[in-house]
Amino acid sequence: MWRPMLIMIAVVLVIVAIIAGVKFVQISALIAQSKAPLPAAVVTAMRVPYAEWQPGVTAVGSIKAVRGVDVTTEVGGIVRSIGFKPGQQVADQALLVQLNADSDIAQLHSLEATADLAVIVLKRDKAQLAVNAVSQAQVDTDSADLKAKLAAAEQQRALVAKKSIRAPFAGRIGITAVNPGQYLNPGDKIATLQTFDPIYIDFTVPQTQLEQIAIGQKVAVTADGLADQIFCGRVSTIDTQFDPTTRNVTVEATVANPQQSLVPGMFARAIVDSGKPQRYLTVAQTSVTYNPYGTTVFIATSSKNDKGEEVLTAQQSFIKTGPTRGDQVAILEGVKEGDLLITSGQMKLKNGSPVQIDNSAAPLNDPAPTPQEH
Template identity: 35%
Template sequence: MAVVGILVASAAAWWLQRGPQAQMQLAPAASNASAPAGASRPPAVEAATVAITRIVDDSQTVGSLRSRQSVVLRPEVSGRITALNFRDGERVRKGQLLVQFDDQLPRAQVQQSQAELSIATANHQRNQDLVAQNFISQRSVDESGANLQVAQAKLALARATAERLKIVAPFDAIAGIRVVNVGDYLKDGADIVNLEDLEAIYVDFRLPERFQTKLQRGQRASIDIDALPGRKFVAIVQAIDPLLDANGRSVGVRACIDNRQMQLRPGMFARVNTVFGEREKALVVPEEAIVPQGGKQFVLKLVPGAEVDTLVTQRTEVKVGVRRPGKVEILEGLNEGDRVVTAGQQRLQKDGTAVRVVDLASKAAAQPASAASAPQVAQASPPTAAPAKALVGPNPCLQAQAAGAAKPV
């Protein structure tokens, strides 16, 4: 009896220990048996909606500033400086006398030529009266007429030589720093001072040859100057070089900046953003949605499936336009509001695959408290630029553009 009791107790203990585990193991098997064969969870993907935004078709490059007009004054004849009628860095007007050379000898030659001209004129007039009375031959009249012309030419030469000793400003400009003084003897061609017309500033830059069909006169470009941070200037394209550089395969462009405030100087380094066009309602998608294949561009568009509340993929070829950081313009293939896959394309082997969209943006938005509770450090506001002075008169760049349009080359 004792042995039988021990066996019964052991069997009861084994049953109490193994019974619940066996039931737990049988439950999943029963559930799997009740599920339809071949059923699996759809792959998870991330998706984005085709949005409408403003796209600017532009190109960035660098350039240099130069004066609208610039010249270095040099004498045409040798001489000694007797007067300098300007100060370094001051504004000069067109026709203003800037440098006077010693002209005593040329003035004396002018007076001598005037006296010779007077004699030649009187002789020629007297011979004309005498030939009318048949006192002299026509040959004498011809010789006196030739002498008169020679005297006139000598006077014109003397006056031109004297005028060469006066250097005047060829246009309105600002004088540079002179390198000569009163009393210096200069040979012809020596540098005296540079003149810079700064009312308008040219910016010269180059663009790759693929943009040459988009470039047109009158287009606008945004200019950033490293020496003037925070300031933007607007330049108007004035000229496009018809000859492309064979070394760099680039086209030269010259644009004009209104500089009546005198903030820009020739030689400055400029960052140029040339605008070719703007589209207010452009379709854009994240650049991760583009799947290149065989020289073409595709996206995986999400469309409703055969079952309710299901989404399947549809491979769609698109034509892309301007690319921006993180965004790609879609010209053809999609419409506003379409949804495309942005992550998980590698798990979608064939078209028409059912997918499950994971919205990561909503999860990130569900945790704003931690960011809001973080201590905020007060930041000093950037210095405010001084207000610009009111400009007086028409834009010199627009005037130059109108003059160029009136006289096409």
């Protein structure tokens, strides 16, 4: 009975030995694989340079005409003629609309004739007063009558002048809905007249940035649709009160607009230069990682592996950031000029990770970026 039992125990031991050997081979292979070097992560990188920054205040605002008015009529009447074409430049006091004034002119002539008669009567009575043919009271009455008739004629002359509607200043006139033969009531809009050069931009800045704004500072203005153009101007006015809701104050700048590209009502961006230029270590904003425990970047450092080959590895560094502009951010602490800074691909890195640099798809690093369409 012992012999079959011993055979069974021997078989079990052989099976256990085989299983143990297989597991030993598998674990050895895994250990060997874990000791193999990690593949290099593909990243983009740039050398950290110094760049000159012009401190400034950036804001958005609206373009407004230096002078603009809705041309209206002070008196009613039928339109006889229109002296402008929509969109054209008109000179100061140029005739815009002529209303029918025939009856008013006839009335003026009548009043002028009455005034002329009053002049003759006064002159004759003064001659008679010299020979005591009339009293001084008669001469005084004639003089007052003359003044009244002259005033009536002048009033009628002013009414006739109002029938000729003229430009109050030089500028560009807009679209009109008025046609010859149409009756205009007092106050009816004829067209909009605006001066385009120079032109204003009104923008708001928060209370915390007001100390950086002063009368006479340079302003650079850009507008959507005019991306390739920068318009220069200067701060001309700062409002005397803040908005109690937003705590913002309105600033007005006068901008040169010789080509009249800027039009009232346009949305625009203004950058006000404030202070002297500063030098900062400047990198792309994509290279910075913001974490609850601090702001970090990865720097690619060169070292040699066991075979003596030169490789790049990522080293994490804590930094202190400064102001931003466009795609760029200033670094105040944590990196040095010339460091090879990783600008994208950081999410797959840790300290000591091997990296391979491929800048064929490097992120933008533009201080004044514009929307890109592909």
